[in-house]
Amino acid sequence: MTQTHRPVEGNSAEGNIVIAHHVHQKAWKWYDYFTFNVDHKVIGIQYLVLAFVFYLVGGAMAVAIRSELATPNTDLLDPALYNAFMTNHGTIMIFLWIVPAAIGGFGNFLIPLMIGARDLAFPKLNALAFWLNPPAGLLLIASFYFGGAQSGWTAYPPLSLITATTAQSMWVLAIVLVGTSSILGSLNFIVTIVNMRVPSQRWDQLPLFCWAILATSVLALLSTPVLAAGLVLLLFDLNFGTSFFKPDAGGNVVIYQHLFWFYSHPAVYLMILPIFGIMSEVIPVHARKPIFGYKAIAYSSLAICIVGLFVWAHHMFTSGTPPWMRMFFTISTLMVAVPTGVKIFSWVATLWGGKIRLTSAMLFAIGLLMMFVFGGISGVTLGTAPVDLHVHDTYYVVGHFHYVLFGGSVFGIYAGIYHWYPKITGRMLNEKLGVLHFVLTFIGTNLTFAPMHILGLQGMPRRVAMYDPQFAYLNELCTIGAYVLAVSVIPFYINAIWSWTKGKPAGDNPWNALTLEWTTASPPAIENWEVLPVVTHGPYDYGMHADDHAEDHPIAAEPVAE
Amino acid sequence: MQGSTIDPSGVPFESSVSAIASETSVSHHEGHHPDLRVWGLLTFLVSESLMFGAFFATYLILRGGAAQWPPEGTEVELLVPTINTIILVSSSFVIHFGDSAIKKNDVAGLRRWYIATTIMGAVFLAGQVYEYMTLGYGLTTNIFANCFYLMTGFHGLHVFIGLLLILGVLWRSRREGHYSDQKHTGVEMAEIYWHFVDIIWIVLFSLIYILTLF
Numbered sequence: 001m002t003q004t005h006r007p008v009e010g011n012s013a014e015g016n017i018v019i020a021h022h023v024h025q026k027a028w029k030w031y032d033y034f035t036f037n038v039d040h041k042v043i044g045i046q047y048l049v050l051a052f053v054f055y056l057v058g059g060a061m062a063v064a065i066r067s068e069l070a071t072p073n074t075d076l077l078d079p080a081l082y083n084a085f086m087t088n089h090g091t092i093m094i095f096l097w098i099v100p101a102a103i104g105g106f107g108n109f110l111i112p113l114m115i116g117a118r119d120l121a122f123p124k125l126n127a128l129a130f131w132l133n134p135p136a137g138l139l140l141i142a143s144f145y146f147g148g149a150q151s152g153w154t155a156y157p158p159l160s161l162i163t164a165t166t167a168q169s170m171w172v173l174a175i176v177l178v179g180t181s182s183i184l185g186s187l188n189f190i191v192t193i194v195n196m197r198v199p200s201q202r203w204d205q206l207p208l209f210c211w212a213i214l215a216t217s218v219l220a221l222l223s224t225p226v227l228a229a230g231l232v233l234l235l236f237d238l239n240f241g242t243s244f245f246k247p248d249a250g251g252n253v254v255i256y257q258h259l260f261w262f263y264s265h266p267a268v269y270l271m272i273l274p275i276f277g278i279m280s281e282v283i284p285v286h287a288r289k290p291i292f293g294y295k296a297i298a299y300s301s302l303a304i305c306i307v308g309l310f311v312w313a314h315h316m317f318t319s320g321t322p323p324w325m326r327m328f329f330t331i332s333t334l335m336v337a338v339p340t341g342v343k344i345f346s347w348v349a350t351l352w353g354g355k356i357r358l359t360s361a362m363l364f365a366i367g368l369l370m371m372f373v374f375g376g377i378s379g380v381t382l383g384t385a386p387v388d389l390h391v392h393d394t395y396y397v398v399g400h401f402h403y404v405l406f407g408g409s410v411f412g413i414y415a416g417i418y419h420w421y422p423k424i425t426g427r428m429l430n431e432k433l434g435v436l437h438f439v440l441t442f443i444g445t446n447l448t449f450a451p452m453h454i455l456g457l458q459g460m461p462r463r464v465a466m467y468d469p470q471f472a473y474l475n476e477l478c479t480i481g482a483y484v485l486a487v488s489v490i491p492f493y494i495n496a497i498w499s500w501t502k503g504k505p506a507g508d509n510p511w512n513a514l515t516l517e518w519t520t521a522s523p524p525a526i527e528n529w530e531v532l533p534v535v536t537h538g539p540y541d542y543g544m545h546a547d548d549h550a551e552d553h554p555i556a557a558e559p560v561a562e
Numbered sequence: 563m564q565g566s567t568i569d570p571s572g573v574p575f576e577s578s579v580s581a582i583a584s585e586t587s588v589s590h591h592e593g594h595h596p597d598l599r600v601w602g603l604l605t606f607l608v609s610e611s612l613m614f615g616a617f618f619a620t621y622l623i624l625r626g627g628a629a630q631w632p633p634e635g636t637e638v639e640l641l642v643p644t645i646n647t648i649i650l651v652s653s654s655f656v657i658h659f660g661d662s663a664i665k666k667n668d669v670a671g672l673r674r675w676y677i678a679t680t681i682m683g684a685v686f687l688a689g690q691v692y693e694y695m696t697l698g699y700g701l702t703t704n705i706f707a708n709c710f711y712l713m714t715g716f717h718g719l720h721v722f723i724g725l726l727l728i729l730g731v732l733w734r735s736r737r738e739g740h741y742s743d744q745k746h747t748g749v750e751m752a753e754i755y756w757h758f759v760d761i762i763w764i765v766l767f768s769l770i771y772i773l774t775l776f
Binding site: 121122125183186187188190191194195196221222223224225226228229230232233236240241242243244249250251252255258259262 | 598599601602605606608609610612613615616617619620623624627628701702704705708709712716
């Protein structure tokens with residue numbers, strides 16, 4: 001017996017339950033995925049597909065930016081268009097790729113399955129939250145007709161008040177839409193995880209991904225409205241003649257920075273916490289070992305959530321921040337490294353002595369460990385005010401956050417896709433293409449973003465279309481790396497689309513995993529369970545109940561009639 | 563989405579959607595969580611509080627940086643807002659009587675008290691509009707006026723939404739047995755939201771009106 005493969009018995013009014021483990025009540029048709037569907041699994045897939053579409057859009061912008069930067073002069077994009085690409089690349093990648101994929105996609109698909117529920121608490125609200133995203137993306141793309149928002153993804157006034165104001169207003173509305181979506185989604189996750197766990201699942205049997213999504217949701221719930229407030233003020237300044245952020249009329253630009261970073265710093269934890277959750281699922285399964293320090297990982301998610309709310313001003317060390325504030329925010333920033341380190345060491349300790357299977361999911365997870373440690377350490381240096389004062393707004397910052405966002409979040413999303421694709425589609429992904437995808441991605445990431453640290457230390461500013469010829473060589477390397485990254489998605493998209501219908505059938509539990517979602521059919525039936533599961537063991541108890549579960553032979557594909 | 567599964571306890575599983583949309587006590591998850599919607603509302607209100615908190619913080623920082631607050635020509639009037647405050651605070655008690663009534667299965671009482679709340683809320687909004695019309699300055703006059711109109715206007719919008727919720731309860735309560743001493747989550751939610759709007763107003767009133775006296 002793992003967590004459960006044995007349906008509930010004995011407490012039924014009728015006495016006997018017919019086990020219809022593999023019966024799909026009704027399958028969703030293709031057009032169900034394009035309508036206002038309230039099933040959490042459909043919504044999860046909608047989020048994932050939308051995110052992967054916008055990943056290509058944002059990626060194409062990145063390729064354009066890097067092509068422009070291949071040479072010191074502006075010979076491909078005019079500066080206004082460059083700024084618009086730069087702004088929308090950042091905006092799309094954060095708000096329409098990582099957040100919807102990690103929280104919306106995996107969160108929606110997995111949370112009810114992992115806690116033995118039939119759906120989220122508020123299915124209609126969930127669908128509404130998803131459908132706020134496509135119009136947001138369309139607004140961003142349509143803004144190019146008006147020149148595109150050019151202020152960078154931070155939209156700092158006064159710059160955002162003087163460049164392409166119509167496009168900037170569209171940008172603001174798009175962010176308000178995704179922000180609303182995020183608040184509604186978080187609310188749903190919190191209520192669901194707290195109230196709707198199957199009665200037999202204790203808090204310490206909750207999969208770590210659920211802990212991560214719970215922490216993420218609390219963070220989003222508390223920080224997103226503050227950004228919304230800042231954006232409302234910006235919208236009024238842009239369109240209704242107010243002067244909240246116009247210093248010459250009594251306004252104050254630094255207030256915007258505070259409101260913005262009160263959300264946007266926690267936003268990096270919004271992006272990485274669900275990924276940490278994915279890591280905590282992928283690593284023990286593919287290393288065949290109980291996770292090391294379950295409670296430490298669960299609590300460190302909550303610690304990151306709390307400490308993460310008190311570090312925002314480390315983005316503002318150069319904004320006239322007084323020294324006492326720099327000190328406070330340096331210390332609080334460095335404190336975030338502690339719970340993060342707890343997680344990293346727990347994963348390494350889980351790998352230690354494990355029976356590691358180098359599946360594509362595991363490759364991406366191990367790749368993430370390497371990249372994230374590198375990006376985390378450059379983050380520690382940046383979080384200290386004295387260093388930040390020197391490298392602020394240079395390519396060092398760009399290198400750092402791409403290591404944590406690409407090497408962290410994107411690798412994590414890939415790991416999650418390789419891990420849960422069999423559950424989502426009922427088919428396996430092709431492992432050879434997966435390994436090719438990983439190798440290209442790994443090389444591309446390092447080639448693109450490692451030289452940026454050196455460029456930054458040498459003094460190359462970020463957000464410029466033109467630069468001094470002394471930086472040309474390293475920029476060429478970055479551009480080549482970007483092309484490798486662009487190529488790397490090709491095997492992945494081919495694999496994902498082809499395997500959806502033609503892949504090897506996966507069975508219910510191809511990885512012999514112990515969390516609840518693997519106890520239902522692949523893909524799960526419409527209401528997830530014929531009979532709600534009973535949790536008898538922890539989600540990562542590999543090899544701890546030798547009689548109940550054998551790790552070396554696959555679990556019977558057919559339900560055991562008992 | 564209409565599921566027809568039989569769960570182990572033999573209770574037909576109600577589709578989550580219909581269970582949540584209706585006032586039935588059979589809730590989503592095996593029937594033990596009638597308060598899911600209240601949980602959802604409270605969580606949402608935490609979020610709303612932070613949004614108002616951000617506006618309050620902005621207001622205080624702008625005030626701290628200003629030479630004179632409020633500037634010449636944009637002084638606040640106290641009479642109408644004070645009356646308004648008394649009305650809104652009292653309405654929080656009135657709406658609570660309505661909730662108490664339905665807990666004693668007194669639908670007529672519920673309707674009476676909720677209609678009274680509606681009138682008080684409408685008077686509050688009318689008072690706010692009257693105040694706007696008589697102040698003699700507009701949204702864009704200066705930074706104080708920016709804050710004043712944005713914050714009171716944003717709160718007024720929330721009062722309006724609260725009124726819609728109460729009207730929704732009144733509309734549904736016409737139906738025999740829609741609300742009873744067993745089923746009154748919708749009534750409770752409207753009440754909670756109304757209290758929230760009231761609390762925000764007390765902070766807003768203190769910040770904008772009372773503190774400008776000093």
